[in-house]
Amino acid sequence: MMPSQKSTCAKYRAMKINYASYLLITCFIFLGCVNDPAEYQRRAGEIEQVRNLSDADKFFIVDCLLPGQIRKLGREAIYMTARIPIKTSALDCEEQGGEYVAYNQANKATALQYWLPAAQEGNAEAQVYVGEIFAKGQDTPPDYKSAAEWYRKAAAQGNSRARINLGYLYEKGLGVEKNLAAATELYKKASGFDKENLDYIATLSTTSDSTASPAVTGSHKPVIEIIDPPVSMVRGVPIVKIRSAVKERDIIGRVTDPSGITSLTINDAQNALDAQGKFKSSISIKGDKTPISIVAINKEGGRQNLEFMLAIDDFLNSEPVEAALPLNVINPWKDLEFGxxxxxxxxxxxxxxxxxxxxxxxxxxxxxxxxxxxxxxxxxxxxxxxxxxxxxxxxxxxxxxxxxxxxxxxxxxxxxxxxxxxxxxxxxxxxxxxxxxxxxxxxxxxxxxxxxxxxxxxxxxxxxxxxxxxxxxxxxxxxDLSQKQKLETVKVMIKTKSxxxxxxxxxxxxxxxxxxxxxxxxxxxxxxxxxxxxxxxxxxxxxxxxxxxxxxxxxxxxxxxxxxxxxxxxxxxxxxxxxxxx
The missing domain is CATH 3.40.50.1460 (Rossmann fold)
Incomplete structure (x- = not known):
């Protein structure tokens, strides 16, 4: 018998408890670890406010405009500072005397009303949020060109989130000319790898054409992904760095397409896919640079091409060759602070x-x-x-x-x-x-x-x-990195938000x-x-x-x-x- 299925994009036996028990559980959730009396009273107040299930909407995040502060300048001048936009729960916004539009009533206009003034004054966080407002579109079509402009302003101030968002637009070609090298450089700066002088190595893949029309034969292309080795960008070219002593390098990847794959070639040689849609090919190293070209064709005639280079790296050659040490060995990581x-x-x-x-x-x-x-x-x-x-x-x-x-x-x-x-x-x-x-x-x-x-x-x-x-x-x-390089890479990963x-x-x-x-x-x-x-x-x-x-x-x-x-x-x-x- 075929296993049952969950409904699309999907799993507490309904607890039969009375209202008093429900409040007791709620009190435990909210107050369990609170030691400060003032904080305890604040949480207790929250429980009272959301005691009805219908008040669960107060937990949703809203754009909140906090009141300005009254300040004194000199002996006589008194003025009010500008109101401050933040993202917080509706409940917190109310407690701080803020103004907000209910989460299910907000739109592009109301969001811009809160964040645009601060963005125009140069606040990098506000600039990111304005860019995201344009990218989402909300009640209007996305405006990726405007989003890119605001992301650039924030990225110029070193904002990592802006760099990730702008890199995504470059990778997908949304509102800007598609440029994988520019995208990868932005990702590298956002992650902090540039500060540590480390290569930014990531999964290389093509992207599905979500705009393709199913009515046009061949308009939908397969997606090719390189699982191993990960790839770095060198002067705009996807590169896998290898030692000169290596004579062959296995390339492992996956090809996916709803209609199925009829042909897969790697450097013009036919290659088979296994039950997982994966392929493996041993590539002979020829000289300092060995080009790799992968072509996949689906049953509708859609064709996808992915190219990168295997390149001998002098720095790797200068590093001592270590015995193979898998990532899942415990000892190398025991002194790192993972949190x-x-x-x-x-x-x-x-x-x-x-x-x-x-x-x-x-x-x-x-x-x-x-x-x-x-x-x-x-x-x-x-x-x-x-x-x-x-x-x-x-x-x-x-x-x-x-x-x-x-x-x-x-x-x-x-x-x-x-x-x-x-x-x-x-x-x-x-x-x-x-x-x-x-x-x-x-x-x-x-x-x-x-x-x-x-x-x-x-x-x-x-x-x-x-x-x-x-x-x-x-x-x-x-x-293929040395253990020292692996440790430095993990240290950066630990420090960077994900x-x-x-x-x-x-x-x-x-x-x-x-x-x-x-x-x-x-x-x-x-x-x-x-x-x-x-x-x-x-x-x-x-x-x-x-x-x-x-x-x-x-x-x-x-x-x-x-x-x-x-x-x-x-x-x-x-x-x-x-x-x-x-």
């Missing part, structure tokens, strides 16, 4: 008005167990969470986490793609299929992540998570079973975390999970392709989420 690790784990199986799911609650418990026991996470487990519980837990983390913290959010449950705005939605147990009132938009979750102080955040969703960028904005650790998502699929249906009591995605995640013995990049986790999920789903006549990328507009600065076994 504190937290996780919010949500598993929704028993729905009030939607079909129940088989595995999310057990998936969540298993993820919770391994994160605590093997990785030292402090976890909060929500089984069968309603909208209020989900949002209040996120809001509590928003107020609690510091710049020394890492956060993993795991969601398993029903999800939907809201066709009116193409936004992914998580469905709590009190959600209704034809009523979006209790749905939780991925965009709203992203807005909450954007206001968190945590250094690194990853969303792992057995579902979709809309609003992704490209993996070029995430640095990689090259296996906001990424690992999802079980895109817009397609995803499997609710297939993993022996778990979903196939959850089983793959659990096994990969269990098998790791040291340092694990989230991209490595993604590669491992993809290799397991894709063929199992295909064997059940389901197209399910996991995805991993930075989250757009969440504050990604070019870092990476790192798991370290204890």
């Amino acid at each position: 504190n690790y937290y996780a919010l784990i949500i598993g929704n199986s028993d729905y009030e008005k939607l079909p129940d799911l088989d595995t999310p609650d057990e998936d969540a418990r298993a993820v919770d167990s391994i994160l605590k026991s093997k990785y030292g996470f402090t976890t909060q487990l929500l089984i069968n969470a309603n909208r209020y519980q989900l949002l209040s837990a996120l809001n509590e983390l928003r107020t609690k986490l510091t710049e020394n913290d890492n956060l993993l959010i795991y969601y398993a449950g029903h999800g939907e793609l809201d066709k009116t705005n193409e936004r992914g939605q998580w469905l709590p147990i009190d959600a209704e299929i034809n009523n979006t009132a209790n749905w939780v938009s991925n965009i709203d979750v992203t807005d909450i992540l954007n206001t968190m102080n945590a250094k690194h955040i990853i969303v792992v969703a057995d579902s979709c998570y809309s609003g992704a960028m490209t993996r070029t904005a995430i640095p990689r650790i090259e296996a 906001r990424t998502s690992l999802t079980s699929g895109g817009e397609e249906q995803v499997m609710d079973g297939g993993g022996g009591g778990h979903s196939i995605f959850a089983k793959a995640v659990i096994d990969a975390l269990q098998n790791n013995q040291g340092l694990l990049e989230a991209q490595q986790l993604f590669d491992t999970v993809s290799d397991i999920v894709i063929p199992v789903a295909r064997a059940n006549s389901i197209t399910q392709t996991p995805e991993y990328a930075p989250i757009k507009n969440a504050g990604h600065d070019g870092g990476e989420f790192l798991f370290i076994a204890i």
Whole structure:
């Protein structure tokens, strides 16, 4: 029997508790670790204000305009400073006497009214937000040209977020001429690799043409991704640096296309794809530079080409050749300060008005167990969470986490793609299929992540998570580097903010079973975390999970392709989420 499926882009038995018990649990969530009496009273006031489920909207992030301050100049002159725009929850805005437009009533005009004056005065953060307002469009079509102009102003002031956003526009050719070299240079500066004189090495891939018309034969092109080795940009050319002693270099990649692939050639030689859509080719090194050309053609005639270079590097030749030392050896990383690790784990199986799911609650418990026991996470487990519980837990983390913290959010449950705005939605147990009132938009979750102080955040969703960028904005650790270089690379990654998502699929249906009591995605995640013995990049986790999920789903006549990328507009600065076994 084919495993059941979650609803598109997707998992707490409904707790039968009375109102008094509900308030007790709420009090614990809000007040559990508060020592300061004044802070305790403030939190208690918040509980009173949001005691009704309908007040959960107060947890959403809004553009808030705080009152100006009354200041005195000299003995007699008294003046009012300009009002200050911030992004915070509606509840916090109210407490600070701020002005805001309800989250579901805001539009481009109201957002610009709050942020444009500060941007025009040269505030880099405001300039980034104005650029994002134009890029989102909100109630109007996106204006990427204007977005690029504001990003440039903020990037010129050294703002990392602006550099990431502008790099994305260059990589995709949105509002600017497409330029991968310019994009990679911006990513490098944002991540801090330029300051440490390190190569910025990342995943090289083509991008899907989302504007292609399905009615035009051959208009849709395959996506080619190089899994190993990662690639750096040298004077605008994608380069893989190698030692002169190397005679051959394996190239491992993946080709994806909804219609299927009819032909794949690497340097004009035919190459086969395995069940995961992956290919492997051993390339003979010829001279100082060996060009690589990969061409994929889909069943509709769409053709995609990806080119890069294998180049002998003098610096690598000067480095001592070390015995192979895999990244997951524990000892090299034990003295690095990775910070504190937290996780919010949500598993929704028993729905009030939607079909129940088989595995999310057990998936969540298993993820919770391994994160605590093997990785030292402090976890909060929500089984069968309603909208209020989900949002209040996120809001509590928003107020609690510091710049020394890492956060993993795991969601398993029903999800939907809201066709009116193409936004992914998580469905709590009190959600209704034809009523979006209790749905939780991925965009709203992203807005909450954007206001968190945590250094690194990853969303792992057995579902979709809309609003992704490209993996070029995430640095990689090259296996051929010396151990000293690897340590320096990891140090930079630790210091640089990251906001990424690992999802079980895109817009397609995803499997609710297939993993022996778990979903196939959850089983793959659990096994990969269990098998790791040291340092694990989230991209490595993604590669491992993809290799397991894709063929199992295909064997059940389901197209399910996991995805991993930075989250757009969440504050990604070019870092990476790192798991370290204890």
